[in-house]
Amino acid sequence: MNMQRRRFFGVLAVGGAAALGAGYWRLPAGPAPAALSIDAALVLLQRLATEPLVSRQGWSPTEVFNHCAQSIDFSIDGYPELKPAWFRQTVGPLAFSVFAARGAMRHPLDQPIPGAPAIDSPVAVSDALARLQQAFARFAAHQGALQPHFAYGELSHAEYAEAHVLHLYNHLSLIQRG
Numbered sequence: 001m002n003m004q005r006r007r008f009f010g011v012l013a014v015g016g017a018a019a020l021g022a023g024y025w026r027l028p029a030g031p032a033p034a035a036l037s038i039d040a041a042l043v044l045l046q047r048l049a050t051e052p053l054v055s056r057q058g059w060s061p062t063e064v065f066n067h068c069a070q071s072i073d074f075s076i077d078g079y080p081e082l083k084p085a086w087f088r089q090t091v092g093p094l095a096f097s098v099f100a101a102r103g104a105m106r107h108p109l110d111q112p113i114p115g116a117p118a119i120d121s122p123v124a125v126s127d128a129l130a131r132l133q134q135a136f137a138r139f140a141a142h143q144g145a146l147q148p149h150f151a152y153g154e155l156s157h158a159e160y161a162e163a164h165v166l167h168l169y170n171h172l173s174l175i176q177r178g
Helices: 002-024 038-048 061-077 085-089 091-102 125-141 157-172
Strands: 053-055 175-177
Touching: 038 125, 038 157, 053 061, 061 125, 061 157, 085 091, 091 157, 125 157
Parallel strands: none
Antiparallel strands: 053 175
16 A cells, blocks of 8 residues: 555656646746846836736736735745645655746746635735735845745745745736736
8 A cells, every 4th residue: 555655656746747847848938027036026026116007817916916925924934734745845846946947937826825815905006015025025034944835845045035036927927017
């Protein structure tokens, strides 16, 4: 029984790796909206704060900013739900390594963080944007241990910073100046 389970997870991991490898080439190849750093993301967010924003589809800009802030806060405080350990030790880290290597992330842009509260507060775009900027600043200043990512598992501070910026930039692909 234990051998069958190990074989099943091995096949699953290999299948996941193949799918991620194929998906690597489908990731956007164009330039990111800014450098892949928290400082560059904060400068970009400051510029966005001066313009009206609309979503081309899916979540509103307010929901996007609240969602990204949640993710950053959860990296410090802990995610409400985690994927199974086998996933966080195989498929999740592999996905992150593909995103990091490509310098771009692609994930469902209308999918909430598992177990997270609603992303409807704050309601005003400016307040949600300020919440996101505060979350980035809090993360940048954080010196303690970080919590495992719900899908990617254990990440260093630098890896988490990259993940947060890639995550934001992926969501910004559907937001435009109004």
